[in-house]
Amino acid sequence: MEIKASDVKALREKTGCGLMDCKKALTDANGDMAEAARILKESGLAAMEKRSERASTEGRIFTRTVGNKIVMIELTCETDFVAKNPDFIAVGEKLLDVTFEKNLTSVTEDHKVLIQDLLIKIRENIIVKNVYVFEIPAGAAAATYVHGDFKTAACVIVKGADSDIVKQFAYDCCLHLAAFTPEYITKADVPETYVNEQREIFKAQMDNNPAMAAKPDNVKNAILDGKIKKMLAECCFVDQMFVKDDKVTVAAKLAQVSKEAGAELSFATTKVIVLGK
Known part of the structure; x- marks a missing residue:
């Protein structure tokens, strides 16, 4: 049967698949749009399995803070070009949505389902690599930072006070973690x-x-x-010279900010994420 160009275009807009793939699927489905979409999805999912062993070292880190919760998600792909794709970025935001909506704390099927259409459309190995969730205690200051290339991110939560000065210190610590990516927090962690x-x-x-x-x-x-x-x-993070003042260590800066804030401060969370590591 003759396949209309308008139908091929409509199927492409619906699925995001290539024109030739859409035309073939419509031919195999005798022009049935729903059946053709099903064929494309099944063939795309089959292709996903073949791509699953390919390295996915590019991608983005997505972060969001809502109320007393911080979520950070690593979404990886094969090329930097795809990492900049608006559809890839939109899926990253949806992953954050579902994490908050369903109170998820790790990678689940809810996350994997959200990337299926993107996998079929883009044809790269795309993986929800990690999901991190941090709770902000009452009376604590929190900050996050994502580097301009979206491949390094940090989260710091400081207990003891939530004043502006402590929030700024938490943010500066995020900058420090992103800049130096220390392997450990204290000597006791080594x-x-x-x-x-x-x-x-x-x-x-x-x-x-x-x-x-x-x-x-x-x-x-x-x-x-x-x-x-x-x-x-x-x-070790606390023993490194502070990124905003290389004459004092992070630990010494924490003590200094504690005096200025009039509270005994301590780190509740210090997390740095480097994509793929």
Whole structure:
């Protein structure tokens, strides 16, 4: 039977699929628009399975704060071009909608269903990689930040007061996390195995340096301890020099803001997300 160009156009507008795919689906469905849409969806879902192993290292991080809840979602794809696609961005916003509406706390079928039409239309491996939900306690200040490329985001919640000065500090901490992406928050968070591993690396470097190897053991041990201390300061958030004042650490800045706010402040949440990691 003859397939009208107007029907092909209408099916394309409805499904977002290519013109040739729409024409073939209409032909296979004998011109039945609903059946053709079903055929396109089934073939698209089948193609999704084949694409599921392809790397999806591009994408965006979406964030939203509603009431006392913050939601951050990683939506990945294969190319930066798709990450900038308005349909991709719209789906990211819908993922936030359903997370709030259904009080979801992790990736669920509700999220996966929302990306199916996009998968069929765009034909890239698109994944709802992570969903993060943070509750803001009463009397706490919260802030979020998403970098301009939408691939790095941070959330900080500071307990103790919710004044403007504390909110600004929380936001500045978000900037710090996004800029330096520390592996750990405090020294207590660093696994002992990691510290021991770094100690062995530093020790081997010293042993391979003739001038260093000739030093007395007590001197070498002091140098080794100093290297470990410096390493911990570099990889732990609270021990890093604050992004807005490189003369004080984050911990020292927290103490300073506590005095200014007239309250004992502490970090309730410090989260940095780098897309795909």
